[in-house]
Amino acid sequence: MLCFMGFIMSMFFVFSQDAATHAGSPHATGPGPGAVNWFFGLFAAHMLTILVTLGLMIFYIVDVFGNTRFPRDQRVLWLLVIFLGGPIGMPIYWYLNIWRDPVASPQHPIEQS
Numbered sequence: 001m002l003c004f005m006g007f008i009m010s011m012f013f014v015f016s017q018d019a020a021t022h023a024g025s026p027h028a029t030g031p032g033p034g035a036v037n038w039f040f041g042l043f044a045a046h047m048l049t050i051l052v053t054l055g056l057m058i059f060y061i062v063d064v065f066g067n068t069r070f071p072r073d074q075r076v077l078w079l080l081v082i083f084l085g086g087p088i089g090m091p092i093y094w095y096l097n098i099w100r101d102p103v104a105s106p107q108h109p110i111e112q113s
Helices: 002-022 033-066 070-101
Strands: none
Touching: 002 070, 033 070
């Protein structure tokens, strides 16, 4: 998020510089080439971010369904956290259930046989 905000702020600088140099031309219309390049750079970065987010969401959904450490109602809760919490819920799920060694739950007597 901070990189994105920095990128947007730098675009304002490039636009103002580009407009100042482009304004002296008698045939200048619209933004200059620098502004257009920055826009396409921002567009490409945004598309990459969308694809990474979708890929991570699919990964976490598959992991939630395959995770047998918690009961079904907790799986539904984690799905809601991942869908609705997005950028906040995914790192929390990752920290609690993937990165950190999960505590092994004791087996029930029925599962031991």
